[in-house]
Amino acid sequence: PRNTHLPISIQKVLFYVCSPLVILGLLLLIEMGKVYITRARNILVAVQVKDLLHSSALVAVFFFYPSVLRSFLSMFACIPIDQPAPAPYTPAAIGSYWVLDLNQVCFIGYHKAWSLAFGLPCTLLVCLGLPTGILLLLLARRAHLAEEATRMHYGFLYVSYRQPMFYWECVVMAQTMVL
Numbered sequence: 166p167r168n169t170h171l172p173i174s175i176q177k178v179l180f181y182v183c184s185p186l187v188i189l190g191l192l193l194l195i196e197m198g199k200v201y202i203t204r205a206r207n208i209l210v211a212v213q214v215k216d217l218l219h220s221s222a223l224v225a226v227f228f229f230y231p232s233v234l235r236s237f238l239s240m241f242a243c244i245p246i247d248q249p250a251p252a253p254y255t256p257a258a259i260g261s262y263w264v265l266d267l268n269q270v271c272f273i274g275y276h277k278a279w280s281l282a283f284g285l286p287c288t289l290l291v292c293l294g295l296p297t298g299i300l301l302l303l304l305a306r307r308a309h310l311a312e313e314a315t316r317m318h319y320g321f322l323y324v325s326y327r328q329p330m331f332y333w334e335c336v337v338m339a340q341t342m343v344l
Contacts, residue, residue, distance in 0.1 A: 172266060188225065193221055234341070240284030240285075296335045
């Protein structure tokens with residue numbers, strides 16, 4: 166028997182959401198190890214640890230964006246199980262139930278608490294905050310997009326698009342969100 170008060174369905178959501186953070190941490194440890202080894206060999210390191218953090222974080226965000234978004238949106242996924250029926254039928258479970266835990270009625274008990282207190286703010290942050298933040302980042306660096314340092318850190322966001330459409334990756338993120 167497990168000694169936890171957190172339902173398995175919530176544990177799964179938290180696992181899927183926290184996994185990218187753990188992987189990002191491991192990537193950063195590897196990058197810092199490479200920098201340490203390079204400096205120990207007295208080789209000039211052009212890239213600072215702060216730059217590695219920024220670049221690795223952005224790549225991890227884009228890589229894990231669809232799965233994290235799916236995990237947050239699953240907090241609100243409910244399906245109707247049974248409909249009221251005339252006699253002689255007796256429905257066993259009338260109502261909507263949470264897809265991740267079919268024993269849990271939607272927006273009742275812990276599902277309501279977790280979906281509104283955790284799921285809603287995180288979903289808004291991921292759905293609106295991330296594309297908006299990246300758009301603001303690109304707009305702030307719009308005049309410097311051709312510079313080597315900007316291309317090294319943020320080039321994967323805009324080099325695939327024509328110069329006037331440098332922001333298009335944010336549109337792609339919005340499309341991913343809608344799908």
